[in-house]
Amino acid sequence: MCAIVGIYGNDNAARLASIALFAMQHRGQEATGISSSCDGKIYTKKDRGLVSEVFNEEALSYLKGDMAIGHNRYATAGRDSVLDAQPIYAKYKLGEISIVHNGNLINKDEVRQDLIDKGAIFQTGMDTENLIHLIAKNTKDHLKDRIVEALNRTIGAYCFIVQSRSKQFVIRDRYGIRPLSLGKLKSGGYIVASETCAFDLVGAEFIRDVRPGEMLILGESDEPESIQLFEPEFRPCAFEYVYFARPDSVIDGKNVYTTRENMGKALAKNDVNSKIKFDMVVPVPDSGVPAALGYSAQSGVPFKYGIIRNHYIGRTFIEPTQEMRNLKVKMKLSPMGSIIQGKTLLVIDDSIVRGTTSKRIVRMLKEAGAKEVHFRVASPEIKFPCFYGIDTPTKEELISTQMTKDEVCKYIEADSLEYLSIDDLVGAIGEDRHYALESFDGDYFVKA
Numbered sequence: 001m002c003a004i005v006g007i008y009g010n011d012n013a014a015r016l017a018s019i020a021l022f023a024m025q026h027r028g029q030e031a032t033g034i035s036s037s038c039d040g041k042i043y044t045k046k047d048r049g050l051v052s053e054v055f056n057e058e059a060l061s062y063l064k065g066d067m068a069i070g071h072n073r074y075a076t077a078g079r080d081s082v083l084d085a086q087p088i089y090a091k092y093k094l095g096e097i098s099i100v101h102n103g104n105l106i107n108k109d110e111v112r113q114d115l116i117d118k119g120a121i122f123q124t125g126m127d128t129e130n131l132i133h134l135i136a137k138n139t140k141d142h143l144k145d146r147i148v149e150a151l152n153r154t155i156g157a158y159c160f161i162v163q164s165r166s167k168q169f170v171i172r173d174r175y176g177i178r179p180l181s182l183g184k185l186k187s188g189g190y191i192v193a194s195e196t197c198a199f200d201l202v203g204a205e206f207i208r209d210v211r212p213g214e215m216l217i218l219g220e221s222d223e224p225e226s227i228q229l230f231e232p233e234f235r236p237c238a239f240e241y242v243y244f245a246r247p248d249s250v251i252d253g254k255n256v257y258t259t260r261e262n263m264g265k266a267l268a269k270n271d272v273n274s275k276i277k278f279d280m281v282v283p284v285p286d287s288g289v290p291a292a293l294g295y296s297a298q299s300g301v302p303f304k305y306g307i308i309r310n311h312y313i314g315r316t317f318i319e320p321t322q323e324m325r326n327l328k329v330k331m332k333l334s335p336m337g338s339i340i341q342g343k344t345l346l347v348i349d350d351s352i353v354r355g356t357t358s359k360r361i362v363r364m365l366k367e368a369g370a371k372e373v374h375f376r377v378a379s380p381e382i383k384f385p386c387f388y389g390i391d392t393p394t395k396e397e398l399i400s401t402q403m404t405k406d407e408v409c410k411y412i413e414a415d416s417l418e419y420l421s422i423d424d425l426v427g428a429i430g431e432d433r434h435y436a437l438e439s440f441d442g443d444y445f446v447k448a
Contacts, residue, residue: 018051019201166219278345
């Protein structure tokens with residue numbers, strides 16, 4: 001669930017890329033990087049840390065040229081965050097190349113082993129590096145043709161931006177699982193980014209989403225060249241709407257804030273027969289806020305900020321270790337004791353993954369004087385690991401695979417617990433398309 005960006009045809013390409021990455025910092029906080037291209041040479045800067053820490057004036061002045069690609073790394077445990085930071089850069093027969101990638105390739109191990117057997121030497125643990133080797137080992141005369149043949153051996157969820165010394169090749173997988181949008185910069189040139197929230201900050205006008213199975217080539221033509229590589233089988237990721245995307249983004253034509261508000265309204269409709277009298281609806285900030293507002297609007301129960309968030313602390317779910325997640329919960333969230341004292345709370349969060357964060361929140365609220373804490377989740381139970389880019393690789397990490405709903409309720413120490421149904425989730429986002437719901441229903445539709 002990383003963030004990628006490409007800027008083409010603008011003299012401030014690297015600076016604009018850094019601003020776009022700053023807007024998408026929520027998609028990855030462990031490492032960041034940018035490659036620019038100028039006078040036939042690619043310049044790369046990447047490091048651990050946040051965008052604001054890595055890209056100071058010295059770094060940006062080094063990244064010369066009118067085209068650049070960038071990446072924010074989403075943390076996974078047990079990996080070296082510098083070696084596995086992107087972009088990935090290499091020299092090969094046709095010159096220099098740099099790649100950024102958002103997603104996960106499900107046939108990565110098979111392809112990697114085949115490449116190793118044929119003499120390839122890998123420098124990172126990332127599946128993205130497979131594409132570099134597939135391109136470099138190809139004998140076609142043009143990079144476009146090498147990319148196409150490499151993609152024919154690439155299965156999974158992916159958005160790639162491949163930058164040469166003079167062009168950018170933008171690719172989205174046939175399912176459109178991960179989001180990617182194209183915009184026109186008011187200061188000149190084009191931008192491609194994981195989320196439209198980046199467009200607002202850099203001053204860009206949304207043109208359209210990159211189509212599933214499409215390749216865009218930003219190069220010699222005044223406008224992007226479009227090639228439909230694969231027959232689309234559109235299945236956008238529902239988890240983008242539940243948690244990952246920023247609420248002010250529009251993902252494949254759907255406003256994220258509105259979909260989350262609809263999820264809260266659906267929760268309230270399902271609670272209509274509840275005999276519990278709630279004093280207030282309390283969101284778990286920030287991603288639970290729109291759903292809580294929707295619940296409040298539908299039910300008439302007052303919305304209150306019973307929990308205050310320290311915005312200088314990052315997102316806990318994407319921290320690489322459980323110890324770090326536990327510490328950040330304490331640092332990030334503070335209960336409003338004067339508001340919740342003696343009250344019956346209806347607390348809404350976007351999801352329950354491992355359960356430890358929810359347990360700490362419930363305990364924190366009760367220690368602050370809440371009479372009862374009833375927990376509502378604006379998504380279905382997460383029962384299956386995702387292999388398309390979300391960091392839930394094993395069933396053992398998912399509390400809903402290990403416990404029933406009642407057992408989860410007891411574990412998190414809530415007075416009651418309810419989830420959104422899969423049908424209601426789909427209804428909240430929009431029933432006009434199929435979604436990637438593998439975390440909820442176990443439908444692994446991408447076959448290796």
